[in-house]
Amino acid sequence: MDLLALADFNLVARHGGFGKAARAAGRPKATLSRRVAELEANLDLRLFERGARTLKLTEEGRALFERTGALLTELDETAKAIASGGQSPRGRLRLSAPLLFSQTVLGKLAAGFVLKYPEVQLEITTEDRAVDMIDEAYDLVIRVNPQPDESLVGRVFLRDRLVVVASPKLPRPHGGEPVPAIVRGSMAGAESWAVTTPEGKSRLTAKPVLSLASFVMVRDAVRAGLGAARLPLSLAISDLAAGTLANWGQADEFETTLWALYPSRRLLSARVSAFLDYLKAAFPQGTPEELAAYIER
Template identity: 50%
Template sequence: MNLDALADFNRVAADGGFSRASRRTGRPKATLSRRVRELENALGVRLIERDGKRFRLTEDGAALYQRTADLLNEVEEAGRMIAEGLDRPRGVLRVSAPILFSHSQLGRLAADFCRRYPEVRIEAVAEDRYVDLMAESFDVAIRVNPRAVDGDLLGRRIMRDHMVLVATPDLSRPPARELTRFPAVVVAAEREDAIWHLEGDGWTGTVEPYPVMRLPSYLVVRDAVLAGVGVALLPNTLAADEVAAGRLASWGAVPKREVEIWALHTSRRLVSRKVQAFMDFLVARFAASEYS
């Protein structure tokens, strides 16, 4: 059954004629008549008796109108409510984010966003794997250096970062332009044959890390290097507060180890208001920072 034709039939039935329905809705009388005729043909019954100026519903027409009028009104009302609701963000927003970003950033971000949009409830999952947004029903994924396979997603870069080599202040930085071997705390994914070339404050140097610990995340690496175990390569966002407080010293940045963090969502034609609001919020939050 064509619901548009059914809606036109109900308009005509409610107004008691094609002319009245045409005047009230602004739809041409001929269009209304054609749609009712299409509905009659589809159902195989006559719904309206047309005899000159007289208008009368048949028994089948009256039964159809009585059974469907309230239902169509409810459908139209639901559509209006949904359309009006799209003007403000609301509902559950499911977010996937890397563990480091989740632990260092996401808590404050989520709290501020929900204060601004109290009808949104954030459900976040902290994990470093690549989730399938559509298959796993995520609205937004935060990803570090998104790979080419993400080409079916839309997104915006929200921040940049770079890697710095840090150590406790009692450990001296090596002489410039020399290769120096140091005990190091590294993440599990770091290459066995890694060589770190450093630049900073007019100084350049090269460090060959000798891993004394391989740990699962940069957060754990930071805690270990604070304990004085050795040097460590950390994202600047994670090391900056410790360096500013004097608990760690930065020996320099590692060129070509820049990091971009993106927020991604599926490339649907109509992006939900809650997703659009969260994307705009993230971009605005980091725009004024040194990491934008």
């Protein structure tokens, strides 16, 4: 198989068209088109469906792209590392991370990483949805309690848990009386929150009065005294220590775990390995208290 033609095919597939690929690489569009056509002829496969204005990978083309793209990247990085006499991380590293972790941690973390590895071009996008790593060309994703995915491998690097908190001025209800609640996400009807305190387990009837998009916003609204909320301990711990929030108990929810994930079919590049090691060094124990201390630094 012609590796140059395969590389041109990956270039076109990654950019979603001959024109975009030609502009990105500074090469003639006709050359890329000819190379891909030669590869299709050699493989006796159609790799792209060509429309008047669209270009779409066939099933065979997608399989070839997924299985060869990372290998070509590794070959290129290996050649550059050998040429430079070392394995220093370099090149673009694309990362997707959830909103809260990005808001509270990733600014400092990313800056420290790039200061340590200046030859890495780190690009971070923030969204809570589960991005498609292959289609969207991410090298690494951080996810909260991810669903099992056979195409991804990774490691837990942080653990957190939810606590029910409120302003000290807000009286805790008794006898099933509903409490005004601030929730993250959609606001439905009354909710029942299971809570564990030193005295035992109990339930709170939470009546949502405000719905917000992020836990940082929820915390600020709780500080204002509007109602109670379930917050990650790492986000609430400094307020609890200062007495600006009161702890009503641990929410009986599944433990929150943060995972760093990457495609299992890919060889682990030097830049991904370096970022994983940097995460581990930042949170060696992976506890909520450790995360809170990092946020407050």
